[in-house]
Amino acid sequence: MSVKPVAYQPHWSDRFYLFAVLKGMVITLKHFFKKKYTVQYPEVKWPVPKGHRGAIRLNKDEQGRMLCVACEMCSTACPAKCITMKAAVSPWPDREKYPLTFEINMLRCILCGMCQEACPEKAIELTEIYDFSAYTRQDLIWDRERLLKNYDLTCDGRYFERSREETGL
Numbered sequence: 001m002s003v004k005p006v007a008y009q010p011h012w013s014d015r016f017y018l019f020a021v022l023k024g025m026v027i028t029l030k031h032f033f034k035k036k037y038t039v040q041y042p043e044v045k046w047p048v049p050k051g052h053r054g055a056i057r058l059n060k061d062e063q064g065r066m067l068c069v070a071c072e073m074c075s076t077a078c079p080a081k082c083i084t085m086k087a088a089v090s091p092w093p094d095r096e097k098y099p100l101t102f103e104i105n106m107l108r109c110i111l112c113g114m115c116q117e118a119c120p121e122k123a124i125e126l127t128e129i130y131d132f133s134a135y136t137r138q139d140l141i142w143d144r145e146r147l148l149k150n151y152d153l154t155c156d157g158r159y160f161e162r163s164r165e166e167t168g169l
């Protein structure tokens with residue numbers, strides 16, 4: 001014997017949606033006072049965990065000189081082949097060479113960190129900067145100055161406290 005389906009008939013009190021509205025408002029109020037997980041990006045940035053592999057920087061020594069000695073270990077280790085440099089005789093007596101030009105093509109970089117691992121001078125490092133972008137492809141080919149600027153922005157660990165004007169990102 002087949003059972004005849006009965007059409008749903010809402011109770012008269014359901015037609016006011018009063019309980020549903022009140023229930024919804026209670027849920028909204030409950031979340032209103034809870035800790036918020038959204039941030040007002042880009043004015044506020046979400047700090048990433050330690051060890052995050054973001055934009056690359058070229059490190060400097062205490063005298064503000066770049067640490068790189070143009071040994072090309074990083075470019076040899078790079079699986080994406082995105083590092084190029086031109087070595088020149090160093091102007092400083094404590095090393096033979098330095099990079100006259102140093103370029104990283106961030107369009108190809110996969111942020112693997114192999115360059116950092118390979119560097120004998122701790123001169124190249126990945127940073128917490130995750131929000132880099134550009135309007136042109138050319139702007140994502142970073143030269144020596146841009147890579148040194150990344151060092152200035154991150155060396156004191158205060159990158160996420162800096163304003164957008166200061167970072168230029």
Ligand code: SF4
Pocket residue numbers: 077078079080081082083104108109110111112113114115116
């Ligand atoms: S992070 Fe990886 S892909 Fe990017 S430059 Fe370094 S070695 Fe190359």
Ligand code: SF4
Pocket residue numbers: 067068069070071072073074075118119120121122123124
């Ligand atoms: S960044 Fe390090 S590995 Fe790369 S050329 Fe400079 S010193 Fe050598």
